[in-house]
Amino acid sequence: MSQIHVLVINCGSSSVKFSIINTRSGEAVLTGLAERLLSNKASFTLHYQQQSEHFSLQAPYDHQAAVAALVQQLSKLELLEILSAVGHRVVHGGEQFCQPALITKEVKQAIADLSRLAPLHNPANLTGIHAAEKALGHLPQVAVFDTAFHQSMPKKAYLYGLPYALYQEHAIRKYGFHGSSHSFVAGQAANFIGKPASQCSFISAHLGNGCSITAIQAGQSVDSSMGFTPLEGVVMGSRSGDVDPGIIFHLIEHLAYSPEQVHQLLNKDSGLLGLSGLSNDCRELEQAAFQQGNHRAKLALEIFCYRIAKYIAALCAGLTSLDGLIFTGGIGENSSYVREQIINQLSLLNFHLDQDKNRETRFGKSDDISTPSSRYALVIPTNEEGVIASQSVQVLQEAI
Ligand code: ADP
Numbered sequence: 592m593s594q595i596h597v598l599v600i601n602c603g604s605s606s607v608k609f610s611i612i613n614t615r616s617g618e619a620v621l622t623g624l625a626e627r628l629l630s631n632k633a634s635f636t637l638h639y640q641q642q643s644e645h646f647s648l649q650a651p652y653d654h655q656a657a658v659a660a661l662v663q664q665l666s667k668l669e670l671l672e673i674l675s676a677v678g679h680r681v682v683h684g685g686e687q688f689c690q691p692a693l694i695t696k697e698v699k700q701a702i703a704d705l706s707r708l709a710p711l712h713n714p715a716n717l718t719g720i721h722a723a724e725k726a727l728g729h730l731p732q733v734a735v736f737d738t739a740f741h742q743s744m745p746k747k748a749y750l751y752g753l754p755y756a757l758y759q760e761h762a763i764r765k766y767g768f769h770g771s772s773h774s775f776v777a778g779q780a781a782n783f784i785g786k787p788a789s790q791c792s793f794i795s796a797h798l799g800n801g802c803s804i805t806a807i808q809a810g811q812s813v814d815s816s817m818g819f820t821p822l823e824g825v826v827m828g829s830r831s832g833d834v835d836p837g838i839i840f841h842l843i844e845h846l847a848y849s850p851e852q853v854h855q856l857l858n859k860d861s862g863l864l865g866l867s868g869l870s871n872d873c874r875e876l877e878q879a880a881f882q883q884g885n886h887r888a889k890l891a892l893e894i895f896c897y898r899i900a901k902y903i904a905a906l907c908a909g910l911t912s913l914d915g916l917i918f919t920g921g922i923g924e925n926s927s928y929v930r931e932q933i934i935n936q937l938s939l940l941n942f943h944l945d946q947d948k949n950r951e952t953r954f955g956k957s958d959d960i961s962t963p964s965s966r967y968a969l970v971i972p973t974n975e976e977g978v979i980a981s982q983s984v985q986v987l988q989e990a991i
Pocket residue numbers: 798799800801828871872873874875877920921922925926927
């Protein structure tokens with residue numbers, strides 16, 4: 592079969608990220624972003640063949656306008672005709688979707704119904720699907736779910752210590768997210784260490800703006816740090832991760848917080864941003880901590896790393912063996928400081944860092960940063976768009 596190109600769309604509440612992936616090579620032919628949608632500062636950026644195009648979007652500044660602008664650009668670049676499918680990242684697939692799905696009326700209805708579990712994400716994903724159908728209706732559209740990879744978690748891992756009826760009647764359970772990333776890096780890590788994925792066990796740490804840790808045995812997720820929503824787990828850029836639920840009652844009963852204010856506090860004002868009072872961006876905090884001696888920035892990074900190490904150790908309980916640890920995402924792939932702090936915290940689990948390799952590991956390159964006597968500590972660049980594209984092609988081939 593010749594080259595297959597898939598347009599991958601990742602639609603957030605105020606942005607549309609897109610790329611065209613060549614599924615033979617896994618490479619991105621074109622990438623871009625429409626951001627600040629629904630405001631009059633909406634802009635559009637596209638990168639293609641070492642050239643960049645940047646312009647302000649015209650009213651109505653919405654997702655539909657962003658996708659229309661994208662189609663116009665693709666037409667100008669004569670790229671529309673190379674596309675075979677559109678792959679959509681969809682955050683929540685609930686218990687219905689443990690695989691990607693060809694988008695039909697029923698699938699769209701299911702994604703809409705699942706909005707009650709992901710009110711910030713699924714409606715935005717659905718907007719992207721509608722916009723792409725309108726502009727590129729001749730192409731098959733595929734939904735790839737962030738939660739699907741974690742549907743292999745056993746009940747003991749995904750149920751909370753809450754009344755069982757809440758699970759049965761309201762689907763309240765742990766789902767786990769970043770599934771495309773965790774499954775991809777686990778596959779790459781197995782290749783790296785030269786073992787079949789079916790015989791490998793890893794803990795993968797996806798550390799970006801959102802962060803999650805997953806225990807993966809024989810290529811399957813057995814437990815993960817994110818839960819019913821992406822708020823559970825480790826400290827993130829602006830999300831708190833785990834807190835004592837008693838704090839929420841205290842905020843409401845004694846400090847007059849409304850539910851909306853608690854939501855804002857835990858999702859937008861906490862994490863690295865809330866701790867440092869400076870930024871949610873790891874790179875900026877490292878600069879502030881180590882070049883300007885900012886103590887709060889250093890403390891925020893210390894807490895971030897400690898909580899990740901603690902989760903890695905806890906998630907080992909879900910595994911019967913452990914080959915190694917995987918770092919991925921913007922922070923995992925780039926921050927030698929964060930990797931060092933985490934690995935140094937885990938010497939009891941026989942993780943030991945090779946300082947030179949850690950410093951030398953560059954963006955976009957897979958490497959082992961452990962000493963010879965250590966378990967593997969791997970840095971593996973993620974490729975969520977590549978996974979969405981290849982899974983989209985797989986769905987189409989199965990549908991033929
Ligand atoms: P998203 O979750 O939005 O996809 P990314 O995976 O791109 O985010 O990760 C963004 C994070 O990666 C930011 O906190 C950023 O500061 C961090 N990052 C990127 N490059 C570096 C670097 N060289 N050193 C430290 N942190 C970095």
